[in-house]
């Protein structure tokens with residue numbers, strides 16, 4: 475049992491005296507009142523109080539009980555049935571969700587988590603009848619479970635040994651390449667090589683060249699140089715940025731086929747607007763993208779917006795990349811990371827909630 479908040483006298487003119495206490499349950503209130511006032515107290519008001527923002531999702535509802543001492547009337551404090559009915563707070567965790575689709579309070583909560591309308595509708599359809607009978611907190615919990623199951627039900631696409639990073643200019647392709655390269659070479663002890671192609675466009679390589687040197691990884695400039703590479707060596711291909719609809723994309727695809735590049739890793743700046751992310755995924759499809767890396771997670775404010783993309787069936791999220799440090803942060807389990815960020819990380823509005831694990 476939680477400890478009731480100290481009984482606080484309410485400053486009121488004249489008698490009887492009023493006291494206010496905040497407790498976790500009616501039973502707690504009875505015990506506290508009996509201890510403090512015996513049978514002298516009369517309960518005049520009981521209100522359910524909750525936090526603001528997302529705080530209410532984490533906390534049990536609390537009761538604020540106002541007790542009057544010294545009035546002529548006697549209402550036994552020991553019988554909560556006789557207490558005035560609690561005034562319902564605007565958003566207690568136990569509130570049922572309004573019936574019907576679309577604009578319920580649960581939808582508002584899921585929107586606040588960053589989920590978009592289409593995603594909420596998918597969840598609503600999958601929850602079926604439960605949607606109307608569950609409390610908001612339960613909806614949030616079920617949503618977390620639903621997202622987790624969807625994210626983990628994806629069949630994994632194994633990575634081949636010939637890998638290209640494709641995407642728009644400045645998306646973070648070379649940075650992502652370096653992060654994966656460093657891990658494969660340093661942590662997993664793999665043998666690797668990098669082929670950097672310009673395809674007639676600027677593709678600065680100073681940082682890449684220095685990084686390869688540090689790692690002891692050869693950096694090639696021409697496909698011919700890669701012919702001697704054995705099958706165990708991972709070949710990373712660094713390309714300049716692609717532009718959606720560019721006719722030269724066809725040539726790029728043909729070259730990827732010719733080089734036997736089986737893993738095509740799309741690189742997308744996650745801080746971009748959802749429409750641009752969707753467009754990038756469409757472009758990735760044109761290149762036969764098998765995996766996707768989301769970058770600039772350090773600049774992302776609304777993590778929830780990534781769910782439709784992370785659940786995208788055709789490409790497997792490979793990792794989240796946070797920050798420009800070439801040997802820096804990469805998150806290998808995007809679904810877990812996204813669940814954590816969506817539901818449990820500290821939020822600007824003061825809290826979060828945990829889905830069932």
Ligand SMILES: Nc1nc2c(ncn2[C@@H]2O[C@H](COP(=O)(O)OP(=O)(O)O)[C@@H](O)[C@H]2O)c(=O)[nH]1
Nearest residue numbers: 643644645646647648649769770795796797798
């Ligand atoms: N803040 C931040 N900057 C990044 C991230 N990834 C790359 N950058 C920076 O974005 C710029 C472009 O990155 P680069 O890897 O060269 O992009 P590319 O043109 O797609 O190869 C560089 O200044 C990087 O340091 C990231 O996750 N977060």
Ligand SMILES: [Mg+2]
Nearest residue numbers: 647648713714
């Ligand atoms: Mg680059």
